[in-house]
Amino acid sequence: MTRFSLARRALLALAIALPAVPTAAQGAWPDRPLRIIVPAPGGGGTADTIARILAQELEPRLGTRVLIENRGGANGNIGAAEAARAAPDGYTFLFSWAGTLATNLSLYRTLAFHPQRDFEPIVFIGTVPNILVVNKDLPVRTLKEFEDHARAHPGAINFGSTGNGSSMHLAAEMFKTRTGVEMTHVPYQSPATATNDLIAGRIQAMFQLVVGIQGQVKGDLVRPIAVLAESRAPQLPEVPTTAEQGMPGLVFGTWFGLLAPKGTPAPILARMNAEMNAVLDDAAARARLVQAGLAVGGGTPGQFAAFLDSEIRSHAELVRAAGVRID
Known part of the structure; x- marks a missing residue:
């Protein structure tokens, strides 16, 4: 509601x-x-x-x-x-x-x-909410673990987006502002190309749209961390929200x-x-x-x-x- x-x-x-x-x-x-x-x-x-x-x-x-x-x-x-x-x-x-x-x-x-x-x-x-997803080789499974890893490796996490000012970019910037961590932005022309690079490990994270990444999550090609919303996404009900993981203000879509x-x-x-x-x-x-x-x-x-x-x-x-x- x-x-x-x-x-x-x-x-x-x-x-x-x-x-x-x-x-x-x-x-x-x-x-x-x-x-x-x-x-x-x-x-x-x-x-x-x-x-x-x-x-x-x-x-x-x-x-x-x-x-x-x-x-x-x-x-x-x-x-x-x-x-x-x-x-x-x-x-x-x-x-x-x-x-x-x-x-x-x-x-x-x-x-x-x-x-x-x-x-x-x-x-x-x-x-349509954004969702934080990561490459499966990244050693994190929760939002706190992702924050801690980014803080311990400043600038080493490359996150993909569909360009400057896109929802994927601004969602990541909101996360950076709230946590103070450093990450590196890698803009792409299309979400499909960025997603392919995420799966291949050329980038480590994306703040994708739920609808754009649900197939790869269900296919176990990427690891979901958190939905940036007040309630869980019905397309991926098993993925907890940012609020559930201690960041209630991190809502973006x-x-x-x-x-x-x-x-x-x-x-x-x-x-x-x-x-x-x-x-x-x-x-x-x-x-x-x-x-x-x-x-x-x-x-x-x-x-x-x-x-x-x-x-x-x-x-x-x-x-x-x-x-x-x-x-």
Whole structure:
């Protein structure tokens, strides 16, 4: 149960009660397909998979096609900028995540969009937690043993990530900040390459996403140490959390949200919020999302706006601590 669950349940009746939304330029909304821009490549990645599940679930509720449009590149900046430029007519939405909406504000000197200035928050979708995994030859099995080993061998543990400012990078930086240990960051172009190097022993650790590494954990190719979450991941229920191992503040993951271009009519935003909350509360849809690795969220636009504001500030602190810039 998340902080958004009670608000989500209170909104469910609206999904049924709200009528079709009229706009000035057209009849009932929606009267043509919607598009959701996902600022990542297609092909089954975490964001793409979750977005497509949501689109499929929304279609019968809205009575129209909901098309996923992949616009990858520049850590999500290209797709987000395109969504920000779209007409605020209720037919274009942005499905994005922490890196693009929070981290990039501090990681890049200039952006062609601003997540708060250029978008209307609709709903917090949920979180995919990070998990600390290590090469099987590393002589550690608990979070404390990992910390002690890193402290005894400063800089000797090489941790892989999908690049500066990625969730895998910032999760490790949070661990370093909390513990004061030294580790060496090794950025990769893709999580698959980093994972292969972890298995081979060319790097010693990763703060991977649960959904991205669960197969290798179950296949006994890497050793799981701790899930960076408040509760255990249903995909890997045998792996204890950081809180269970004495670090309750070490919580990190990639979260997702749905937004619309600034100026989108309020009735459309309300309808989309209600319909999305209904999807997130539907048992069959939740099962599909959990299988994709999501800790399901929900709630009001105001809750999402407040959450986004706090995440922008906390990610800025992590980026400053890491001392990284892209441009």
